[in-house]
Amino acid sequence: MQSTVGSARSENAPPAIAFSGISVAYPLKGGGRYVALSETDLVIADGEFTAIVGPTGCGKSTLLNVAAGLVPAASGGCAVFGRPLAGLNRDAGYLFQADSLMPWKTARDNVAVGLSVRGVAKMEARDRAQAWLTRVGLAPMGDRYPHQLSGGQKKRVALAQMLILEPKLLLMDEPFGPLDAQTRIVMGDLLLSLWSAERKAVLFVTHDLEEAIALADRVVVLSAGPQARIIADHRVALPRPRELAESRHEPEFVALHRAIWAALKDEVMKAYGDVV
């Protein structure tokens, strides 16, 4: 399905990412292949926060991995800020569900590591990392190691680790998945406040429809696999700034949740092999 919604910063700006006719097939042991995504078209404008939802195993991470340049498409192509993507996506920052921090480095050094790899002098990298720790609410915790931090605090460090490199596009794969419900809300609010300062394009994968609507400008729904495709594409008209715990009680939120769930429900049941 060709997407028609979008909110480009300027009429002529190239989209942050444009998937055209993307199909992805994984080779199967013993021969054959599993076609996860089929001929997917999706255009994400610069500055747009797009959430991808869909049943388990439908291909959400696959789509994100194509955008990151980690998984090749069997057919179709992907353009990043107007340029065909070949190899790793150097414009993107990536945040996974799994903990990516290095256990032998302090929180501050974990945040600084990307700058060091890029050749930034040690003291400058430390100072900038400390400034980012402050922005994510962890100013006094720079000397702690990951095992001395809570799950939510580790996520804050990981967010800072991604954002310090100033990626033009954020790819987030269920980043708050392992956290408890309250911490997810706090992290969502933090993400929105950081995002609203610079409005980078975001592609945010989640299985949580409420989280998708509360965070995003737009919610894209994938069908159950194999050969998953986009079956719905909804604009979220809730005003910003938003508070996650509050916005989900708005009538617009409830109506949108109902509309998206109507499309998603059958796909979720198919994914569990129990078609309704």
Ligand SMILES: Nc1ncnc2c1ncn2[C@@H]1O[C@H](COP(=O)(O)OP(=O)(O)OP(=O)(O)O)[C@@H](O)[C@H]1O
């Ligand atoms: N390397 C691989 N080899 C074979 N099949 C794969 C491979 N990676 C993913 N798949 C299959 O492709 C499909 C899509 O996987 P993907 O991880 O993209 O789904 P997802 O929507 O992110 O799932 P979830 O919500 O459970 O995290 C799944 O059926 C999965 O089993």
